[in-house]
Amino acid sequence: MTGAVPYLDIEQACRELVLRAARCADAGDAAGLAQLFAPDGILVRPHAEPLQGRASIEAAYAQRPAGRLTRHLVTNTLVETESPASARALSYVLLWTGSSADLDTPHGRPAHARQLVGEFDDRFALCAEGWRIQRRDARFVLHSG
Template sequence: MSVGPQLALLIESACKRLVLESLFRVDQQDYAGLTALFTEQARLYRPTAGGHPLVGRQAIFDAYAQRPGERISRHLCSNQRVDIDTAKRARVHSYAQVFSALADSREEVSALPQVQSPVMIGEFEDICVLEQGSWLIAERRARFVMQLAN
């Protein structure tokens, strides 16, 4: 099924925004906000989980809530490509660089935290679906493809 050009632009914009919003929520440690962007029975394949997905919002929330609170991360996302399957389903492929550091717990920080090695470069493959007027992630496959050398 093909969609018209105007609808295609709307779908592409909504799906790109959804992926970027999910990465922003991770970086802000807003895991409730993150999981709200997934369908109730979403599957999330993380690069460190050996091909075993997290299934459902609660499992996704629980996994992210275990991250150390002092860990800062920033995802830089680019090269987003949206393939529209139907008016209610699209696939988004994105590249991402992932930086992380440990936050300094002092109120006044004299120096910014140092980025930890390695800096990872990865990909996201998201299946986005339209449910009750909102675009949500039904499946995310995240993988690392390389890392920056020290």
């Protein structure tokens, strides 16, 4: 069992990064999202040019339309520790979208008809600031609507 606890700590830190990134994206927190990446981190989004570095990631997400609502439901995150300073994970993602301009009812706002199922293929690195996303390849796999 020697070494088991540090690997569990690595897996937990990486899972938390995945969830925090989804939370920042949904909250419109571009700066917070960018800080979850390594300083030279790369974010590859579906059908878009790769973003490299925190400033590039923050600038791209800061351009998000103000009224756009999203919820990234992240599941099945499987973390594989490669070394004491690197790990990777694959997560499944269901993306719901809506608009804050729609009437907010007791059941919330209506979701757009299109639902997207995708994946986050993440590589993590242990940086001076702690664990960070070194590279994220985000892709869509299925859609409805």
